[in-house]
Amino acid sequence: VIVELVLNGRRAELESRAGEALLDALRREPGLLSVRPTCGIGVCGACTVLLDGEPVSACLMLTAQAAGREVTTVEGLPPDDPVPREFGEARAFQCGYCTPGMILTASSLLRERPSPSDEQVAEALGGNLCRCGCYPRIAEAVRRAASA
Amino acid sequence: MGLGTALLEEVEYADGQVTNANLSDYGVPATRDLPRRLTHELIERDGAESHGLGETALPPVPAAIGNALYSLCLHLTDLPMSAERVLAAADAREREAVPQAEAAS
Numbered sequence: 001v002i003v004e005l006v007l008n009g010r011r012a013e014l015e016s017r018a019g020e021a022l023l024d025a026l027r028r029e030p031g032l033l034s035v036r037p038t039c040g041i042g043v044c045g046a047c048t049v050l051l052d053g054e055p056v057s058a059c060l061m062l063t064a065q066a067a068g069r070e071v072t073t074v075e076g077l078p079p080d081d082p083v084p085r086e087f088g089e090a091r092a093f094q095c096g097y098c099t100p101g102m103i104l105t106a107s108s109l110l111r112e113r114p115s116p117s118d119e120q121v122a123e124a125l126g127g128n129l130c131r132c133g134c135y136p137r138i139a140e141a142v143r144r145a146a147s148a
Numbered sequence: 149m150g151l152g153t154a155l156l157e158e159v160e161y162a163d164g165q166v167t168n169a170n171l172s173d174y175g176v177p178a179t180r181d182l183p184r185r186l187t188h189e190l191i192e193r194d195g196a197e198s199h200g201l202g203e204t205a206l207p208p209v210p211a212a213i214g215n216a217l218y219s220l221c222l223h224l225t226d227l228p229m230s231a232e233r234v235l236a237a238a239d240a241r242e243r244e245a246v247p248q249a250e251a252a253s
Contacts, residue, residue, distance in 0.1 A: 040170075043170070122179040122182075123180075126180050127178075129171065133150075133151070133152075136186055139179070
């Protein structure tokens with residue numbers, strides 16, 4: 001099936017097999033490899049994309065469910081979004097596998113709450129796992145982005 | 149971090165099959181599992197080689213947490229020091245404490 005949607009700010013047609021997860025469709029044809037497969041059951045957050053600005057697990061969504069909606073991956077964040085920059089500044093990663101999902105979740109949080117408490121940051125990022133254990137630096141990056 | 153090794157992670161089997169093969173059943177630390185405050189010290193030593201360090205390769209962390217529990221008379225010798233094992237150690241501590249209390253009365 002062909003699914004029409006807005007992908008990273010542009011109208012796009014996504015070719016997808018029936019019953020295929022958005023995760024797989026995004027990785028195959030547009031080649032958005034920042035959307036990362038891991039658990040396949042919506043637990044780890046590595047495949048997080050923004051659906052109309054809200055973080056969702058792309059592994060749990062059918063491509064067809066994204067029809068007519070706005071999907072944002074880390075490539076589609078505005079250039080002036082402070083979150084990616086502050087992740088770099090705070091060195092908030094080791095391997096970087098979880099980073100795109102972390103950035104999207106954090107960016108969505110800061111749009112909703114420009115000055116979140118540490119507790120709210122931890123709560124918001126609770127569904128994004130980091131196997132390297134970089135959580136303190138990730139929290140630091142979000143704090144910096146909030147005050148940027 | 150080392151917290152996962154210390155507190156949460158264990159591959160479980162039943163009839164030769166792994167029963168916690170995905171992250172829904174095999175817990176790894178998330179943001180809410182972290183202590184509020186975290187301090188560490190890097191010690192320099194002549195001739196020491198640097199090597200990578202990640203969640204699974206941080207031996208001092210389980211030892212530090214084990215010693216903290218031991219300071220409360222909770223003696224755990226198996227990893228992970230899961231909530232169930234800590235509870236069992238607390239029960240064992242109670243059982244050992246009761247005869248002493250009776251002896252005192």
